[in-house]
Amino acid sequence: MTEERESPACRVCGGRVQEFLDLGPQPISQRFREPGDTSEEFRFRLAAGQCRTCTLVQLVEEVPRGLMFRDDYPFTSSGSTYMSEHFAAVAKELVHTELTGPDPFVVEIGSNDGVMLRSMKDAGVRHLGFEPSGGVAGMARASGVRVLGDFFEEATARAVAAAEGPADVVYSANTICHIPYLDSIFRGLQALLAPDGVFVFEDPYLGDVVAKTAFDQIYDEHFYLFSARSVRAAARRFGFDVVDVRRLPVHGGEVRYTLARTGTRPPAPAVGALIAEEDARGLADPATLVRFAGETARIRDALVAELTALRRAGRRVTGYGATAKSATLLNYCGIGPDLLPFITDSTPSKQGMVTPGMRVPVRPPEAFADPYPDYALLLAWNHAEEIMAKEHAFRRGGGRWLRYVPDVHTV
8 A cells, every 4th residue: 555645536536546656756648848958847756546435536636737748749540540530430430320410519638639539521521529639630630620729627618619500429438538627518518418318438447457456557648447337426416427338459458438318228238238347347346446556566677677687687678659648657667778779660750859858869760670679568558469560570580579567567
């Protein structure tokens, strides 16, 4: 257990939040820096707790949203072919199930570079994205997607409802978990959704994070880790209910939740089944999360020991994927350029920079094969299948992937 501290109040129900994991001082996960920039970095204590009333897992400290979601925000949803196909499939399904009226309207919270809404545009569906990060919002607009450069909250949702009318679907992917002010989100949904409309969102799943000891899924942007039970409890406080759930293999394991106004749709059997599974696994039991914290520390120690041993043996190790989650891993484990000389990443804005906190250089993909290292630490492990298929020459030449989810091992 972490040291005793004053328990914060749950951001949704006001209950007592019991801390179970402290990952130490952390920087902004997506704020890459010029190598010569030695100015002081913003730091916050990255610690997670669980509400003992509604079971919602959340960070105990909130990072100001303007520090994270800036004009130079470097993440683009279209960067992965697999995820682009995923969002095209989402759009197709919604068009054929929920957006079937004479003038359907869909709103996306956190539309990023417009990868999902482009499919809606191509299908002739009236749409609007909320995207406060100016750079990626501009990319979406350049592709013909309608974007509002603002955060989704009660006031902005009411303004859109007044100007555009009710939305049949409000959709979000990997964004709702970023937003501490869920109360304002739900009030915005009350104002914007049509009476029979649905709110569909997908985010990393607490059950998968615990099962895989994927502690790097906890970082500044991921304020919440949702379970079906905690989402249902939050929804019911604001006049909504969870009417369907679907497990997804993307990003290391997610759940897609479908919410509707209370009483408008009967919950699918999958909802009760997933909550029963969570209860059987003890996801709401503090002891389960204490064990998770213990496993997190064990993996940290094992990974550092493995990297240290490889360095002493003269093996060359580089990183693959300068992801947001890698900031948690590198800073929690204290992995710097001495153990990891550089990381390759396909995002142009990250190349030539150094990682937040630990200052590991980021190089373009060509550096990975110039020459290939003996080992590659797979930081973008949630895209492992896609990456390994692309980098088959590395493995064929004798290279080994070093992985740390669900445990430290080589492939």
